[in-house]
Amino acid sequence: MNTMQVEKLIFQLSRDGRSGNYVPEERDLSFIPEKMKRERPLNLPSVPENQVVRHFVRLSNLNYGVDTGMYPLGSCTMKYNPKINEKIARDPAFLNLHPYQDESTIQGALKIMYQLGEDLKLLSGMDGITLQPAAGAHGELTGILISRAYHTAQGNPRKKILVPDSSHGTNPATAAMCGYRVVTLPSNERGTIDTKSLKENMDDEVAALMITNPNTLGIFENEIEEVASIVHEKGGLLYYDGANMNAIMGYVRPGDMGFDMVHFNLHKTFSTPHGTGGPGAGPVAVKERLKPFLPYPTVGKNEERYFFDYSHRETSIGKMRAFHGNFLILLRALLYIRSNGFSGLKRVSKHAVLNASYLKKKISHLFEDPYRAATMHEFVLSASNLKKQYGIRTIDIAKRILDFGLHAPTIYFPLIVKEALMIEPTESETVENLDDFASVMEKIAEEAKKNPSILHDAPHNTPVGRPDETTANRKPILKAFSLPERRPDKQEG
Ligand SMILES: *Cc1c(COP(=O)(O)O)cnc(C)c1O
Secondary structure (H helix, E strand, O other): OOOOOOOOOOOOOOOOOOOOOOOOOOOOOOOOOHHHOOOOOOOOOOOOHHHHHHHHHHHHHHOOOOOOOOOOEOOOOOOOOOHHHHHHHOOHHHHOOOOOOOHHHOHHHHHHHHHHHHHHHHHHOOOEEEOOOOOHHHHHHHHHHHHHHHHHHOOOOOOEEEEEOOOOOHHHHHHHHOOOEEEEEOEOOOOOEOHHHHHHHOOOOEEEEEEOOOOOOOOOOOOHHHHHHHHHHOOOEEEEEHHHHHHOOOOOOHHHHOOOEEEOOHHHHOOOOOOOOOOOOOOEEEOHHHHHHOOOOEEEEEOOEEEEEOOOOOOOOOOOOOOOOOHHHHHHHHHHHHHHHHHHHHHHHHHHHHHHHHHHHHHHHHOEOOOOOOOOOOEEEEOHHHHHHHOOOHHHHHHHHHHOOOOOOEEOOOOOOOOEEEEOOOOOOOHHHHHHHHHHHHHHHHHHHHOHHHHHOOOOOOOOOOOOHHHHHHOOOOOOOOOOOOOOOHHHO
């Protein structure tokens, strides 16, 4: 049983006659036209101001985020979001821009978009870019639609997309959404693409191979040049899922590895907030021959003027988003890039890899290490040993971590590792935080041996324990009791 008190709804804190505002009762409201007045009071909770503030502060304290503590969610790259970027993005000069403004009045905003595009092209070794897509998965959709347009222009849209069995679920989902058949390639013993199987499956009906590098196991695909030439020999395209770009900045570039297009998850590599479905951005950069198919408009520059470029409208896949994407997110990403500089970004990647390697060294003896290859920015361990010995599953470990006031890592992904724990500390964490996480994992491994029931029943210190996650997502219960049926007000009548 959870001991923690669940925060009541604000309606349950309501008592008749209490109020949070100070409008004098005798105030003359005759200036409000009769027909606009309500027939009866709005159904609002009657709560004094201090109770309202405390209620919302308590709720905010129930939340866990990168500003609360370490958030080692593998693949998601929950790095710290610098506050200066938030402050600048809230400047009214940016906030109050309107997408219908004349180009001559938004030269600064266009310059920001242009420069971000140039920086991302340089970092990835690509030639053209769209900033429109709203997330990584949306970038994938954009990329595969570009791939389809390219192949169609060559005379055959082709039928298949290849993905490795370690791939992120959005890769096959994207391929299926674009009408392609998904062919899954097995990984080899090292955890990387099996080139023999790639050769067998690669034919001239394959539109593209979608991969991340380093892959979702945190392992660098060291045969990437051979992979690229196998795909290109049959006229296919190589798609770079840029979710793991934070591991390689300044060291290698997707364009130089042979990739034809890449999406960037700005909320991962470039520290923009993860918006839980809110505004995000997943720009897509492409090689020269794919530029005609980019969504329109792109941002162009001639002499000293920036402009929206519609010149490829006839060949473009169309628009992927209203207007120009989430400008304020793009701005934050440029701020992150420019405040680090390219040498700083290289250091970011170096420290991301160093932190992951350090943490893996400290905790891998507690679990099984399914692949022996060197770790990049994240690593995957398996709790199969604890399952076999003590009946403890990864979900039990993840739930128990919450009791220690930390966020759990990603679990049960990638799918090819049984009882997977996927850990990504990011470069943001200090060595003390890494040591702290390691000591929590040690304690939990010890508990598995000595007191497994504490793990089976975890978490003990959170307001919610183990909801059925699918049901909680599909049918969330957002209120604990029913509000009185709201009859339509007069003016809505
Ligand atoms: C996060 C992630 C995606 C999807 O990106 P979103 O921005 O969440 O839509 C795709 N592939 C990999 C490997 C990822 O980690």
